[in-house]
Structures are given as structure tokens and as C-alpha cells.
Amino acid sequence: MLKFLLLEDSPLDADVTLATLIDGGIDCELWQVDTRDEFVTALEGDRFDLILADYALPGFDGASALNIARSICPDVPFIFVSGSLGEELAIESIKQGATDYVLKQRLERLVTCVYRALREAQGERDRQRMVRAVRESEARFRCFAKNSRDVIWITDAREYRLIYVSPSYEEVWGRSADEIYRDLNNFLDSLHPEDRDRVCTSWQQCNQEVVIQEYRVIRPDGATIWIRDRGFPIRDEAGNLLYIGGIAENITERKQAEAEREQLLERERTAREEAEEANRIKDEFLAIVSHELRSPLNPIVGWTTLLQTQKLDRDRTDRALNIIARNAKLQAELIEDLLDVSRILRGKLSLNLTKVDLARIIQAAIDTVRLAAESKSIQIQTTLEPNISMVSGDSNRLQQVFWNLLSNAIKFTPAEGLIEICLENLGSTARVTVSDTGKGIDPNFLPHIFDYFRQENGATTRQFGGLGLGLAIVYNLVQLHDGTIKADSLGEGQGATFTVELSCTNSFPQPEPNLKSELTEDLSGIEILVVEDNRDTREMITFLLEQYGARAIAVDSARAALNTLTHSQPDILLSDIAMPEIDGYMLLRQVRALPPERGGNIRAIALTAFAGEIDYQQAMSAGFQQHLAKPVEPAKLVKAIISLTMNNE
Structure with missing residues (x-):
């Protein structure tokens, strides 16, 4: 088991440090001291594999602890673990001999630093063993080097000549050792061009001190590997420089992991x-x-x-x-x-595609916003080329597109401003441009103009209201029509231009049958069962239906509706969905289970605040023939009832 010495005055921090080491898989015994005397006594009385030290302690600082450790046990790795060690102080500590430093705020680095320190300490011990092996027995040294995965090398300190390189060189470098025995410049040629000069400069310091550096090697197969090389001087007992040796470790996997x-x-x-x-x-x-x-x-x-x-x-x-x-x-x-x-x-917005005259659509949109424009004395100028080919589209949705663009232009254009809308033929494409003399668009916001949940000004002091969803909806509606839309502006106060392009075509889908001409707004003779738990809504719907001549039976629950069907045979079931105990879906399933003579085939309309596409699909699956979203226009409700009545005749 490894033995670590911890210089730390906080028991809590000591516990956290030990827990971090254990969680990192380091099996160690941790001795904690918190004074100078205890620190010196521990170092002199025992042998430790690693020293961990806080930098700031009462009456004792990390720099002093480092000096003591370097004098008593210079070969033991020393790591600062502190919450107050600045960058400059950390660098100075490394220069003074500290192995590494870890901030308490980033204690997750501790395990990595400890492993590296232990590995480097082991490397240093290996170096010392190698020197002794050279002195004592070349055979023993070669045996050691032969079985090392790292590349061990020795050069003559006086001549630029390689004396020894371990067999692992050929495996790591992918080159024959004979090349560098013959000419050491071949080693330099294997280095990455960007690292070559730096390596040459650093190796010149190896005759004085240990030099550790990392560099890249390009193998003959084109692969690039990373090497961590530790070069050091080898001297005789008199201190004379004999050789320069080193241990080169392949750290490619580590580098890749760090990069990832x-x-x-x-x-x-x-x-x-x-x-x-x-x-x-x-x-x-x-x-x-x-x-x-x-x-x-x-x-x-x-x-x-x-x-x-x-x-x-x-x-x-x-x-x-x-x-x-x-x-x-x-x-x-x-x-x-x-x-x-x-x-x-959710990708649930569908289009009812028919043959569409863009000029008529644009004119309808203009008619819708004309009063708003006149209230601000804004002039709308139109240039609509005649004989523009039809497009395949949903007329309601396309009118929504141009209504939104015109409404925005009116909103952001000051009084007595000008809006121009132009329809032109580009061959197979129809182009519509809407330009205004309004406030313009900030260039920084222009790329986000069609984004959801984005407004140029979301502050409480903003001048213009609205949810800011209109342009996002417009963008997607144009996309659904296989068209394009873009926004241009020279900046704030310079107005804006929106350009929509839609493809013209000669092939159109068959339109939905139009029953409008056959419908009247008279519900006389029609009996309707209204199921609505909200009293105000129930009374309003009942009054509305009776105004159009219908006979309305209003109940406040699904159970009451089922009871009504036991003694009455209404023509239409108009039901809410969200109700206590039994909702509208379950109600209709129970109704559909009844025999026809008891109303099992009654025509049903869902009138609900659940207005999404998924709600529509769920209503259809439950057996409703129509799905209307609250709030509903009276005319729309009446037409839905008449349509169901006519379709059943």
C-alpha cells in the first residue's frame, strides 16, 4: 500500500482529499499533519511515496514546506492541494521543485496528478537504477532495457553519436535502429517539422539538467505519434559528464484522450x-x-x-x-x-392544397389590414402583374402569410409611412415582396428574424406588442409550400423588405367539395344534446342554438347525457372533452356501444379547448365526426351542425 503524507489544517478537507484518492482507485495510507514540527518529524522518521500540502496554514506556508521536503527527501513527489494558489505562485512553486498543483475547487484533477507524479517518480527511480546498471553491469542494463516498453537511449556527451537505444525503438518509431546508429540526424528527420527546432534547442540543456519534453514523431506509415522524452546527464563519481541518456514514452493514447x-x-x-x-x-x-x-x-x-x-x-x-x-x-x-x-x-400542420390565384390572396390580405393602415395614415401601394400562373397551395394559409407580413409592416411603420407590395412573374416562380419605410431590423438580429421565441426587444419597455411568433409561422408556412422567404434591411430606421418565392405549376390537386352554397343558417327541426360542465358556456351555447331554431337539451355531465339518451333521440351530440369523472372521449365510446335505436349512431361534434392536431386525431379516433376548438364562431358552429345533418341525409 502506498503511503502519502498530507500537510493540511482542515480535517474536512483532509477527509475530502482521502475520499477523492480512494474513489480514484488509489490504495494508500494517508498521514495528516498540520504543523511545521509534525511535518519535519514525519519526513525524518518515515518514508513516503508522495507529499500533498496545503499552501496556506497558520504560521506555516507551502513554500517553507516545499523547501523542507526538498532538503529531507528530494526524490519524493510534492503536490500542492490548495484553494488559494494563484497562477503566478503556482508557476513559481513548480520552478522551486513542486511536482504539480491542484486547486481544491477542481479536486477532480487530483487523481490524475497523483498518478502522473507517481509515474514520474518511478521514472526518476528507473533512471537512477539505469545509471547504476550501466556502472555495474552492461548485461543487466541491456536485459532491463530490452524488456521495457519505453525507449531507452544513451548518447556520447562529447560526440554527436548514439551509443545505445533499446529494442522498443523500432516498435515505437517504426524504423530501423541502424539508421540512427549510423547518423543521429535521422532521428531529427523523424520528428514533426513543427517540433524539430524546439527539440534541438531543448536537448542542448540535457548536459546540465533533466529536460522533459513532448514532441510528435511521423512514422514511415504516415501515422503521427506523441512521445514524452525525459533526457538527463550521466556523470561519473567525480561529476564529469560522460553521457546523455533518456527514456522516451509513447503517450499517443493519453494525448488522444486529452484531446477528446x-x-x-x-x-x-x-x-x-x-x-x-x-x-x-x-x-x-x-x-x-x-x-x-x-x-x-x-x-x-x-x-x-x-x-x-x-x-x-x-x-x-x-x-x-x-x-x-x-x-x-x-x-x-x-x-x-x-x-x-x-x-x-410537431410536424402536424397540414395543408389543403388547391389552385390558388396569388393576386386574389394578396388583395384579400390587404382588405383585412386596410382599416389598420388607414388608422395610421399609412399608404399601401400595390404592383400586381397580370397573368401570373397559379400556384398549388392552401389559400387560407397563404393569406395568413401575407396578412402577417402586412400586419408587421403596419405595426413597425410610423404614421404616414409607405408599404409597397409587389407580385411579379419570374417564369416558373412567382415572387411577392412586401417593403415598408418602418423602423428596420438590427443587422445583429436579422439572422434570427424567423426564429421561435425570439424578439428583437423583449424588455418590458418595448414599444410594439405581440408574441413575436408571426414571422416564425410565416417562415414554416412558406417552407410547407416548398417556397422560400428572406428578410432584408439596411438597419434601424431604414425599413425592411420580405421576399416570398413560390413555384408555379400546371398540376393541381382536386379541391375539397364545397358545400357552402348548399348550407343555410337555419337549425329548425334539429334536436341537439349539449354536454358541457361549465355553466356559463353551457348557457351560451344553448341560447345560441335556440336563436338559430334548434331545440337544445343541455346537461352538465356525461352521466346525465347517457341518462338523457334513455328517453330521448337527439339528432346531434355536441360535447365538451375535459369533464369530471367521465370525459368526452369515454362518453362517446359508451354512446357508440349503444344500439342504433338508443342513439348509438348519433352524429357527434367535439367542442373543446384542446385544439391541437393530436387532440383532433384523438377526437376522430373516439368516434366524433367533427372537432371544433373553443372559442368557436357561432357561424362556424352552425355550419358544422348543418354539414353533419346534410351528410347524413
Whole structure:
């Protein structure tokens, strides 16, 4: 078992040091001392394989401990383990004879340093044994050298000539030893060109002191290996220099491991920085989401309270209702943006491809934003080339693309500004550009303009609202259409230009059958079972359906719905999904298990706040014919009911 001496005044730090050594597989006995006298007594009274020392102790410092150790046992490796050793002090300590140093904050290096120190100490002892072997018996020396994996070499100190190199040279270098016996310059020729001059300079010091250096060797097969070479002077008893010897160790595997470790650490640092940045961006985004979703609630709650508690005149009432409707629509649009992002990220956003006239799509988008532009006296100029070929696309999603681009342009363009939208034919490609005279885009932010969860200004003092998801959604919608989009800006205050390119084609998918012309908004004669656990929502839906002529049976649970079906045969089941005890999915499965005469084949619509693509698929799998997301426009709900009724006729 190895015996280590530890100079340390902290019992806790001593325990941590011992635990680290044991965990590293070092079987050792650790003697702890904390005063100068104890340190000297231990060194004089016993033999240690290694000395570990703190640098700062009460009344005793590491430099003094090092000097004492060098005088009593100069061949024992000495490693500082300290929490207060600066870089300059550490370098000076190495110069004074310390083997290495380890910061307590990075104690994971200790095991590696100990192994290296022990290995170097062993190497030093090997060197001394080699010198004795040369003096005592050349035969014994050659036997030792022959069985060493390291390359042992000896040169004449007065002549530039190799006297001996161990057989392992040919295995490590991949060259014949005869080459360097014949001419030692052949050794230099084997070195990597970048290391050659440094090695030559360092070896000149070997006649005075031990020189340790690492260099690369290029083998004849082209492989590059790393060598750690320890050169030293060999003197006679009178101190006269006779030879220069050395031990060369192949450390290629260690170097590769170090390089891989550094690469891994760098990747980990990069990944950590990226993760921290992503978390910061997401936290900032969530704060914006909270703000933007709460903001419309303020006028909704405020005006609702006033309508309930105050007697407002007709004009003020109409204004209040308009404000409530506008902010409710704004909140619905924010939620829809979030749902679009969720669908895109999960690859669940699908397109209904038909033949699309881009000019009409652009004009529809302009009509949608015209009032917003007029409120800021912003002029929208259009240049739409005639006879542009049709594109294959989803008309609603393409209108969403250009509506977003125009809305952004209006948002970031000051009053009395100018927005230009141009549609031009590039042969097989249609190009749409949207340019504005607005605030422009910072060049540093431009590469991130289409990123999720990124806004140029996420501070609480930002001037422009919104979630900042619009351009990310636009980018992905264009990608889904096999198109391209790019953003250009000369900088802040210089406006911005967005360019969309879509491929024209003569081959189009068949459009979905359009039942719009066949639908009316009359639900007379239709009996609808409404299942909704929220009282306010249940009352609103019931009132809405009755306004369109339907007979509505409203219940607050799945059990009540199943009970209703025992004595009633409604035409449509309109059910929420998230309900206590039995949810909408389980309700419909139980309904479908009923015989047809008891409503087992009833047509069913899921009306739910679970609005993702996966929720749609789950509703269809459960047996619903349609899936509508809350909040739902009354007209959309009525059309869904009529559509189900007509499809069943």
C-alpha cells in the first residue's frame, strides 16, 4: 500500500482529499499533519511515496514546506492541494521543485496528478537504477532495457553519436535502429517539422539538467505519434559528464484522450451556453405570452363589469361591446398563433392544397389590414402583374402569410409611412415582396428574424406588442409550400423588405367539395344534446342554438347525457372533452356501444379547448365526426351542425 503524507489544517478537507484518492482507485495510507514540527518529524522518521500540502496554514506556508521536503527527501513527489494558489505562485512553486498543483475547487484533477507524479517518480527511480546498471553491469542494463516498453537511449556527451537505444525503438518509431546508429540526424528527420527546432534547442540543456519534453514523431506509415522524452546527464563519481541518456514514452493514447476530453468539454460548454440562452429566450417569451394574453382581459373584464353595474347609454354600450369583441378576437388570434407553432414543431400542420390565384390572396390580405393602415395614415401601394400562373397551395394559409407580413409592416411603420407590395412573374416562380419605410431590423438580429421565441426587444419597455411568433409561422408556412422567404434591411430606421418565392405549376390537386352554397343558417327541426360542465358556456351555447331554431337539451355531465339518451333521440351530440369523472372521449365510446335505436349512431361534434392536431386525431379516433376548438364562431358552429345533418341525409 502506498503511503502519502498530507500537510493540511482542515480535517474536512483532509477527509475530502482521502475520499477523492480512494474513489480514484488509489490504495494508500494517508498521514495528516498540520504543523511545521509534525511535518519535519514525519519526513525524518518515515518514508513516503508522495507529499500533498496545503499552501496556506497558520504560521506555516507551502513554500517553507516545499523547501523542507526538498532538503529531507528530494526524490519524493510534492503536490500542492490548495484553494488559494494563484497562477503566478503556482508557476513559481513548480520552478522551486513542486511536482504539480491542484486547486481544491477542481479536486477532480487530483487523481490524475497523483498518478502522473507517481509515474514520474518511478521514472526518476528507473533512471537512477539505469545509471547504476550501466556502472555495474552492461548485461543487466541491456536485459532491463530490452524488456521495457519505453525507449531507452544513451548518447556520447562529447560526440554527436548514439551509443545505445533499446529494442522498443523500432516498435515505437517504426524504423530501423541502424539508421540512427549510423547518423543521429535521422532521428531529427523523424520528428514533426513543427517540433524539430524546439527539440534541438531543448536537448542542448540535457548536459546540465533533466529536460522533459513532448514532441510528435511521423512514422514511415504516415501515422503521427506523441512521445514524452525525459533526457538527463550521466556523470561519473567525480561529476564529469560522460553521457546523455533518456527514456522516451509513447503517450499517443493519453494525448488522444486529452484531446477528446477537451473537445467534449468544449462541446459541453457550448451546449450549456446554448441551453442557457434558449432558457433565457423562453423565459422572456413566456413573460411576453403572459403579458399579451392578460392585456386583452383587462378591457374585457373592465367593460363587462361596467355593463353589469352601470346603466350605459346606447352608444357607450355599443362601444363597450365592440371593445370586448375586439379584444376577445385578439386573444383568440394569440392562442391560434401558439397552436400553429405547436402544430409546426410537431410536424402536424397540414395543408389543403388547391389552385390558388396569388393576386386574389394578396388583395384579400390587404382588405383585412386596410382599416389598420388607414388608422395610421399609412399608404399601401400595390404592383400586381397580370397573368401570373397559379400556384398549388392552401389559400387560407397563404393569406395568413401575407396578412402577417402586412400586419408587421403596419405595426413597425410610423404614421404616414409607405408599404409597397409587389407580385411579379419570374417564369416558373412567382415572387411577392412586401417593403415598408418602418423602423428596420438590427443587422445583429436579422439572422434570427424567423426564429421561435425570439424578439428583437423583449424588455418590458418595448414599444410594439405581440408574441413575436408571426414571422416564425410565416417562415414554416412558406417552407410547407416548398417556397422560400428572406428578410432584408439596411438597419434601424431604414425599413425592411420580405421576399416570398413560390413555384408555379400546371398540376393541381382536386379541391375539397364545397358545400357552402348548399348550407343555410337555419337549425329548425334539429334536436341537439349539449354536454358541457361549465355553466356559463353551457348557457351560451344553448341560447345560441335556440336563436338559430334548434331545440337544445343541455346537461352538465356525461352521466346525465347517457341518462338523457334513455328517453330521448337527439339528432346531434355536441360535447365538451375535459369533464369530471367521465370525459368526452369515454362518453362517446359508451354512446357508440349503444344500439342504433338508443342513439348509438348519433352524429357527434367535439367542442373543446384542446385544439391541437393530436387532440383532433384523438377526437376522430373516439368516434366524433367533427372537432371544433373553443372559442368557436357561432357561424362556424352552425355550419358544422348543418354539414353533419346534410351528410347524413
